[in-house]
Amino acid sequence: MTSNARIFAVENKLAQITREPGGRTIENAVRAAETRVESTRGASIVSLVEKAEQMTLLAAEGRASGDVAAFDAIYDLSNAIFGIAGSFGLKALAEAAFSLCDLTDWFRGGEPANWPAIDVHVDGIRLLATLGDKAGAAGADSILDGLRRVRARVLPAAT
Amino acid sequence: MSQAPNKNDRVNLSQAEVLLACGDLQGLNIMCEMFAGFGVHTPRRCQTLAECKTVAQDRAINLIVIDSALADAEGYEFISWLRRAELDPNSFAPVILVTGHTKPSQVFRGRDAGASFVVAKPAAPMVMMQRIVWLMNDQRKFVSSPGYCGPDRRVKALGPPVGMKGRRHDDLSADVGIAKTPNLEQDEIDALFNPKAVAL
Numbered sequence: 259m260t261s262n263a264r265i266f267a268v269e270n271k272l273a274q275i276t277r278e279p280g281g282r283t284i285e286n287a288v289r290a291a292e293t294r295v296e297s298t299r300g301a302s303i304v305s306l307v308e309k310a311e312q313m314t315l316l317a318a319e320g321r322a323s324g325d326v327a328a329f330d331a332i333y334d335l336s337n338a339i340f341g342i343a344g345s346f347g348l349k350a351l352a353e354a355a356f357s358l359c360d361l362t363d364w365f366r367g368g369e370p371a372n373w374p375a376i377d378v379h380v381d382g383i384r385l386l387a388t389l390g391d392k393a394g395a396a397g398a399d400s401i402l403d404g405l406r407r408v409r410a411r412v413l414p415a416a417t
Numbered sequence: 418m419s420q421a422p423n424k425n426d427r428v429n430l431s432q433a434e435v436l437l438a439c440g441d442l443q444g445l446n447i448m449c450e451m452f453a454g455f456g457v458h459t460p461r462r463c464q465t466l467a468e469c470k471t472v473a474q475d476r477a478i479n480l481i482v483i484d485s486a487l488a489d490a491e492g493y494e495f496i497s498w499l500r501r502a503e504l505d506p507n508s509f510a511p512v513i514l515v516t517g518h519t520k521p522s523q524v525f526r527g528r529d530a531g532a533s534f535v536v537a538k539p540a541a542p543m544v545m546m547q548r549i550v551w552l553m554n555d556q557r558k559f560v561s562s563p564g565y566c567g568p569d570r571r572v573k574a575l576g577p578p579v580g581m582k583g584r585r586h587d588d589l590s591a592d593v594g595i596a597k598t599p600n601l602e603q604d605e606i607d608a609l610f611n612p613k614a615v616a617l
Binding site: 298 | 558
């Protein structure tokens with residue numbers, strides 16, 4: 259702590275407003291939030307498929323051009339897929355997207371690009387997104403096993 | 418902090434001004450639905466850094482929930498800007514940073530940007546509500562220094578770890594030493610409880 263630091267109290271306006279009479283019990287608020295989030299499942303699955311398709315195009319363009327900027331775009335899409343999939347309990351898709359985030363983050367850091375590793379992830383994500391809730395546990399596990407092996411080979415230090 | 422709030426406690430977010438920001442439209446929609454369930458009526462929706470800045474400059478905000486990935490920037494940038502923007506009261510508003518692909522370095526980055534909380538996805542409604550309740554009870558002071566601007570990052574005030582010497586200049590030893598001055602006389606003690614007006 260430098261001598262230039264100022265430490266001071268601030269008014270907690272959030273506390274004042276949220277303690278006004280009325281409102282909802284925490285239990286009801288959480289239940290209502292869960293219901294409303296669940297109501298977006300259909301639109302979210304459509305969005306996941308669109309993102310997966312978009313990612314396929316980006317990967318093809320990136321491989322053809324060799325432009326490392328493609329990794330930024332693929333990372334952003336994969337990160338978005340991870341967030342949405344996790345919200346609806348699509349664990350296999352979330353794990354696949356997280357793995358692709360790891361890979362693209364690694365490559366955009368300057369490591370030599372391994373496009374086959376990217377492609378197999380993109381294909382796996384597209385398949386899992388298309389299947390959505392219908393992705394059976396056995397099928398999803400076999401896709402994830404393959405992706406885990408690829409990831410372990412490409413990112414040995416991180417596994 | 419991890420202790421679950423009482424489910425029968427009431428929270429009134431109907432009058433709260435809440436800024437919700439996420440670069441991905443569907444991610445933002447999900448976030449908005451969650452907060453609508455919490456009772457927030459008209460959250461300020463933002464996808465870009467510029468939109469976030471405009472809202473923060475335009476109206477008083479009570480709670481900010483921002484994804485680390487905005488459409489054109491990172492959520493950290495907005496938090497750092499907000500904390501130093503000298504927008505009273507928004508610069509001191511509680512900020513929950515939601516991160517997706519999270520590495521430890523990103524958690525530290527969010528904390529160092531001045532976020533009140535960093536929440537990793539998937540952020541379930543119960544988790545988000547726990548953080549809001551925690552922020553409602555937050556008594557932390559605000560720190561403004563050349564290297565950091567935001568809520569005091571020292572969440573706990575339990576003193577230094579057992580057996581270790583504290584690093585703060587005002588940390589006291591747990592051992593009480595021998596008195597260095599004579600004990601107070603009884604009339605001196607009594608005087609402490611009977612303050613009298615004095616002429617200055």
